[in-house]
Amino acid sequence: MSSRSNVDRMPEPPASARQRRKEQRPGEIIEAALEEFARRGFAATRLEDVAERAGVTKGTIYFYFKDKEELFKAAARSSLAPALGEIEALGANFEGSAEELLRLHLRAIYPKLVKNPRARQILRLLIAEGPQFPELVDFYYRDIISHGLAILRRVIERGVKRREFRRTRATDFPQVVFGPVLAAIIWSLLLAKQHPLDFDAYANTHVDLILNGLKARKGK
Numbered sequence: 001m002s003s004r005s006n007v008d009r010m011p012e013p014p015a016s017a018r019q020r021r022k023e024q025r026p027g028e029i030i031e032a033a034l035e036e037f038a039r040r041g042f043a044a045t046r047l048e049d050v051a052e053r054a055g056v057t058k059g060t061i062y063f064y065f066k067d068k069e070e071l072f073k074a075a076a077r078s079s080l081a082p083a084l085g086e087i088e089a090l091g092a093n094f095e096g097s098a099e100e101l102l103r104l105h106l107r108a109i110y111p112k113l114v115k116n117p118r119a120r121q122i123l124r125l126l127i128a129e130g131p132q133f134p135e136l137v138d139f140y141y142r143d144i145i146s147h148g149l150a151i152l153r154r155v156i157e158r159g160v161k162r163r164e165f166r167r168t169r170a171t172d173f174p175q176v177v178f179g180p181v182l183a184a185i186i187w188s189l190l191l192a193k194q195h196p197l198d199f200d201a202y203a204n205t206h207v208d209l210i211l212n213g214l215k216a217r218k219g220k
Contacts (some may be wrong), residue, residue: 023064026064029054030075038121042072042129044137073139079118080144087112088151097158098213103207105155106177110203114184123182149174156214165214180206 030052036045047068051058053196065071087108094101113119122140130137159165170176184202187195 004066020104025054025060026074027078029056029061029064030071030078034075034118034121037072037075037125042068042125042133047071055091069133069135069191072136073143075118076122076140076144079116079122081147082146083112083116083119084151086142088147089146091151091155098155098162098164099211101158102155102211102214103151106149106207106210107203109181110184110199114181114188114203116198118160120185120189123185127186152177163216166216169212170210170214177210180209 029050031088033045033050036053039045040049045056045068047061050071051061054061059070064072087105090104090108091101094104104165126137126140141206153171156165156171160167160171180202184197184199184206187197
């Protein structure tokens with residue numbers, strides 16, 4: 001029998017390998033979509049482009065995702081939701097002070113979100129194209145931003161109840177606590193070449209600034 005016949009009769013991968021490949025496919029499509037969104041922007045990205053980059057047919061994308069908007073949402077969730085879940089889990093069984101917990105949360109945000117290139121790409125896209133696609137901004141606020149704000153609000157409330165923190169408007173506006181994080185991401189998007197940030201030093205400054213505003217003062 002010739003070598004060509006042997007090649008023609010090579011067995012197909014076992015069912016377990018095909019199943020693993022099928023389970024990995026949504027992740028491969030999301031990865032391709034992120035690359036196309038970063039390259040072209042949301043409006044200009046076509047599912048045909050994503051399919052070509054992922055090595056699948058356009059119909060395969062529709063098997064997993066209803067449309068381009070749902071693919072973007074899946075990409076945002078896969079890029080940001082696990083990081084938020086890890087940050088939230090830091091306080092699940094934490095027995096230390098609220099100050100220690102807030103320091104832990106804020107310092108975790110920088111490596112998991114600010115230094116996360118996917119998080120920066122998604123925010124850049126929303127800043128540039130959000131007015132054209134308000135449903136994507138609504139999704140981003142509902143599923144990502146509001147989750148992060150809720151985590152910070154709980155830590156602040158914990159500190160107030162324990163009399164470690166003063167009752168301030170920060171409990172009503174945790175955006176003030178989170179604001180320097182967004183500022184760092186936007187700075188890195190626009191001005192990193194002109195003035196790169198030392199994120200570790202910036203994070204420490206952020207923590208000190210917030211705690212100096214929150215910590216209870218003696219005699220009050």
